[in-house]
Amino acid sequence: MTKKNETTEATEPSDATGATEERETRPVGLGVVGWLRWGWRTLTSMRTALILLFLFALGSVPGSIYPQRSVDPGRVARYFQNSPTEAEWLDRFWMFDVFTSPWFAAIYLLLFLSLAGCVFPRVVVHFKELRKKPPAAPRNLRRLPQNAAFDGDLTVEEAAARLRRDRFRVVTGPDWVAAEKGYLRETGNLLFHVSLLALLFAVGAGALFGYRGNVLVVEGEGFSNTVAAYDRFIPGQQVSAESLEPFSFTVQDFQATYIASGEKRGQPLDYSATLSVQDTPTSGPRDVELKVNEPLDVNGTLTYLIGHGYAPTFKVVDGKGNTAFEGPVPCLAGDQMTYTSECVIKVPDAQPDQLGFLVRFLPSTVPNGKAWVSVFPGAANPTVQIFPFSGDLGLKSGQPQSVYQLDTKSLKPLGKMSAQPTPLNVGDTKELADGAGTIQFTGVKEWISLQMAYDPGRLPALIAAALAVIGLVLSLTVQRRRVWVRMKGRQVTVGGLTRTEGGGASFAEEFAEIVTKLRGATPSGPSEHPQPEDRSEDVSAPDREPVSPSTRSSEE
Amino acid sequence: MPPAQVNEGLATLSDQLILVTVLLYLAAMIAYALELAFGRARTAVAPAKSRRLVAVGAGADSSAPAEPADEDAGPATTVPPAGWAIKSGAVAVAVSWLGWATNLGGILTRGIAVDRWPWGNMYEFVVALCFASVTVFLILLTRQPIRFLGAFVTVAAALGLGFAVLFLHVQAGPVMPALNSYWIAIHVTAAVIAGGLFLVSGVSAALYLVRNDGRLSVLPSKEQLDRIAHRAIVIAFPIWTFAVIAGALWADRAWGRYWGWDPKEVWSFITWIAYAAYLHARATAGWRGKAAMIVSLVAFGCLLFNLVGVNIFFSGLHSYADVPK
Numbered sequence: 071m072t073k074k075n076e077t078t079e080a081t082e083p084s085d086a087t088g089a090t091e092e093r094e095t096r097p098v099g100l101g102v103v104g105w106l107r108w109g110w111r112t113l114t115s116m117r118t119a120l121i122l123l124f125l126f127a128l129g130s131v132p133g134s135i136y137p138q139r140s141v142d143p144g145r146v147a148r149y150f151q152n153s154p155t156e157a158e159w160l161d162r163f164w165m166f167d168v169f170t171s172p173w174f175a176a177i178y179l180l181l182f183l184s185l186a187g188c189v190f191p192r193v194v195v196h197f198k199e200l201r202k203k204p205p206a207a208p209r210n211l212r213r214l215p216q217n218a219a220f221d222g223d224l225t226v227e228e229a230a231a232r233l234r235r236d237r238f239r240v241v242t243g244p245d246w247v248a249a250e251k252g253y254l255r256e257t258g259n260l261l262f263h264v265s266l267l268a269l270l271f272a273v274g275a276g277a278l279f280g281y282r283g284n285v286l287v288v289e290g291e292g293f294s295n296t297v298a299a300y301d302r303f304i305p306g307q308q309v310s311a312e313s314l315e316p317f318s319f320t321v322q323d324f325q326a327t328y329i330a331s332g333e334k335r336g337q338p339l340d341y342s343a344t345l346s347v348q349d350t351p352t353s354g355p356r357d358v359e360l361k362v363n364e365p366l367d368v369n370g371t372l373t374y375l376i377g378h379g380y381a382p383t384f385k386v387v388d389g390k391g392n393t394a395f396e397g398p399v400p401c402l403a404g405d406q407m408t409y410t411s412e413c414v415i416k417v418p419d420a421q422p423d424q425l426g427f428l429v430r431f432l433p434s435t436v437p438n439g440k441a442w443v444s445v446f447p448g449a450a451n452p453t454v455q456i457f458p459f460s461g462d463l464g465l466k467s468g469q470p471q472s473v474y475q476l477d478t479k480s481l482k483p484l485g486k487m488s489a490q491p492t493p494l495n496v497g498d499t500k501e502l503a504d505g506a507g508t509i510q511f512t513g514v515k516e517w518i519s520l521q522m523a524y525d526p527g528r529l530p531a532l533i534a535a536a537l538a539v540i541g542l543v544l545s546l547t548v549q550r551r552r553v554w555v556r557m558k559g560r561q562v563t564v565g566g567l568t569r570t571e572g573g574g575a576s577f578a579e580e581f582a583e584i585v586t587k588l589r590g591a592t593p594s595g596p597s598e599h600p601q602p603e604d605r606s607e608d609v610s611a612p613d614r615e616p617v618s619p620s621t622r623s624s625e626e
Numbered sequence: 627m628p629p630a631q632v633n634e635g636l637a638t639l640s641d642q643l644i645l646v647t648v649l650l651y652l653a654a655m656i657a658y659a660l661e662l663a664f665g666r667a668r669t670a671v672a673p674a675k676s677r678r679l680v681a682v683g684a685g686a687d688s689s690a691p692a693e694p695a696d697e698d699a700g701p702a703t704t705v706p707p708a709g710w711a712i713k714s715g716a717v718a719v720a721v722s723w724l725g726w727a728t729n730l731g732g733i734l735t736r737g738i739a740v741d742r743w744p745w746g747n748m749y750e751f752v753v754a755l756c757f758a759s760v761t762v763f764l765i766l767l768t769r770q771p772i773r774f775l776g777a778f779v780t781v782a783a784a785l786g787l788g789f790a791v792l793f794l795h796v797q798a799g800p801v802m803p804a805l806n807s808y809w810i811a812i813h814v815t816a817a818v819i820a821g822g823l824f825l826v827s828g829v830s831a832a833l834y835l836v837r838n839d840g841r842l843s844v845l846p847s848k849e850q851l852d853r854i855a856h857r858a859i860v861i862a863f864p865i866w867t868f869a870v871i872a873g874a875l876w877a878d879r880a881w882g883r884y885w886g887w888d889p890k891e892v893w894s895f896i897t898w899i900a901y902a903a904y905l906h907a908r909a910t911a912g913w914r915g916k917a918a919m920i921v922s923l924v925a926f927g928c929l930l931f932n933l934v935g936v937n938i939f940f941s942g943l944h945s946y947a948d949v950p951k
Binding site: 124547 | 632797800803806807809863868871875879881883885887888889892896900906907912913936
């Protein structure tokens with residue numbers, strides 16, 4: 071947790087300020103090496119790390135204010151439509167790609183460099199420290215923040231054994247014992263910071279070697295995991311098309327359930343899709359139930375259910391009597407509470423003219439004056455309202471078109487256009503004007519949208535995060551502490567010191583226990599009450615922890 | 627299959643219990659404030675003996691096991707506080723425990739009424755958060771003489787509950803399918819506990835900045851405030867870290883990625899960094915004390931914005947937290 075100043079603490083406990091190393095003076099005329107050294111020192115200083123931490127947090131703020139391309143590209147496009155000039159300027163500063171922007175990368179790379187530059191030298195120091203012996207006992211133990219004295223026949227060996235039993239590291243002298251424990255604090259601290267570095271690498275590896283993709287599949291249709299099958303595919307730089315896990319599945323059924331009545335009527339309760347999955351092209355199919363919090367896992371490639379909608383099926387017969395279109399048409403819901411959805415049918419094969427239809431799908435239709443509305447997201451009474459057009463759909467122009475949009479400007483409306491045409495029930499057929507043919511509403515299917523994700527960094531990231539938490543807990547709870555015992559004739563003095571700032575109170579308790587145990591080791595047994603009274607009088611001495619008497623007594 | 631049935635009677639009872647809780651917290655707040663104003667010897671930094679007396683006064687009835695020797699030491703030097711005011715402090719503690727119980731009852735009845743974890747929307751979350759902060763305070767109170775915090779914690783909890791009842795309340799009901807996971811028990815519970823601890827530290831930090839060490843004050847010393855704030859954060863920070871990681875694990879199950887810079891994720895990350903900055907600042911020369919306290923308050927602001935503001939101002943994946951429009 072703490073950087074430079076604890077380094078100083080670790081080497082010399084009496085120095086609490088830790089400011090010595092940070093008062094780097096600027097080198098004058100030291101040449102390139104001097105400047106580099108100064109730069110490195112500055113970068114790895116605590117102050118720089120703090121400033122970088124602040125910048126890191128501050129830099130993420132715009133990522134929550136402005137829509138991000140990686141999260142919601144549609145909203146970014148709308149931003150560009152609504153205020154183009156502003157959007158252009160924002161885009162110049164990567165405000166729509168904050169988390170992949172060069173300046174954001176600069177902040178976190180500098181931060182992690184600073185972290186590495188601080189942590190790795192400390193790993194070396196700590197490794198040496200782990201094998202060092204506790205320092206010899208100071209002359210006057212009564213001047214330590216924690217101290218006690220009693221009479222007894224405690225020998226050096228007995229005291230050392232007692233302390234060893236408490237898992238202290240012990241060194242003995244002719245008439246003294248020095249003991250230290252709590253090395254796990256620094257171990258945890260270093261583990262935490264190294265784990266953060268590992269986490270960064272895991273995330274980076276996941277982005278390089280993983281991929282994500284989206285696809286929309288209608289009930290009864292299938293998907294096989296190839297790049298071409300995706301509606302949108304976002305590969306990492308190191309992903310090749312051949313490396314995709316070769317599984318496939320058919321969507322057999324999708325069920326959405328909703329609350330039927332009350333204030334929350336129409337709120338979804340559960341989504342469930344039944345897939346028939348083949349893990350490899352040669353393996354037999356298995357049925358899998360796909361739910362919102364239960365993705366399908368095929369060897370580390372996960373398939374998530376992330377959206378759903380209706381896909382009414384139609385049959386279009388053109389003016390010449392040929393079936394020009396037959397099948398489901400995915401509709402997008404405008405309103406989640408009624409699932410009133412809209413879609414487009416494009417029939418380029420129709421003769422003599424191409425046909426296009428705007429369709430409004432109402433899952434639970436009720437008449438409302440001269441109009442019809444949907445009152446529930448479930449398909450209780452599904453109908454469609456159809457707006458037919460004829461003319462050139464413009465598909466040959468080579469311009470990419472959205473399957474959910476029909477450019478009606480260049481098309482001729484067929485018949486009289488009304489805002490609320492009479493809805494068709496399942497099985498109904500509508501005769502098109504001008505002998506252009508017929509359209510039949512043949513049934514209702516549902517579609518699901520799926521996200522596939524392969525991220526080899528997931529597990530390493532999880533392990534790194536778990537280690538970071540363990541390290542964090544160790545570094546925040548364990549205290550580095552030293553205990554010394556001196557014997558002079560029958561008089562035993564015990565002194566204790568915690569090397570952790572702010573840890574005085576809990577160490578006081580532990581110290582009292584240690585003293586009791588040491589007294590227990592003497593054959594003479596407990597004599598008089600040595601502890602709390604002693605301490606409160608003796609607080610003026612220590613320089614480590616300025617704990618006042620009042621806080622002491624309140625803490626006990 | 628999640629249940630669609632809601633026990634309306636229990637749901638109504640829950641709403642009423644929460645209203646009672648608001649009143650109890652307000653009553654406790656008044657009682658704490660009375661004690662704070664009249665029931666404590668005023669303290670300043672210099673004379674050690676009078677400060678010693680504070681510890682005695684605060685610990686006299688319930689909390690700190692003050693040693694008998696201490697009680698003899700003090701009274702000669704300062705005027706003892708009014709007896710009724712000290713009683714007012716004891717009443718305050720009793721009333722806050724009562725409020726705590728009705729708060730718990732409100733949460734439990736709501737949970738039973740809808741047969742799921744009772745923190746599935748913004749209203750329930752804020753209620754749980756207030757409960758957590760009062761719980762943290764009451765637990766700390768059994769171990770340390772921090773009754774002076776009572777007025778501030780209970781008023782924060784009462785305001786939070788009032789805000790939830792007035793602006794966030796939605797009828798008890800089942801949650802969206804995405805929230806229907808055991809992760810809600812892990813992720814949201816951890817966030818609630820950390821939030822309660824952060825609130826206590828935030829109150830201490832605010833008092834720290836208000837406290838003027840040179841003058842007489844009913845508040846304890848800056849050192850003590852600093853220590854309470856620090857200790858609460860030291861406990862809360864790993865829990866918050868865990869909450870964020872659990873959120874990432876849940877996101878990995880539900881949304882197909884463990885981290886995607888959704889506004890809620892961004893702000894929990896900012897909050898995490900801000901508290902990490904506090905821990906570093908407190909251990910750095912030149913930042914210790916006031917500067918570190920300000921950092922912790924900034925972090926607390928980030929936390930509040932993350933828990934409440936993000937759901938109101940931004941649209942994101944966490945927006946199904948069901949804030950009434």
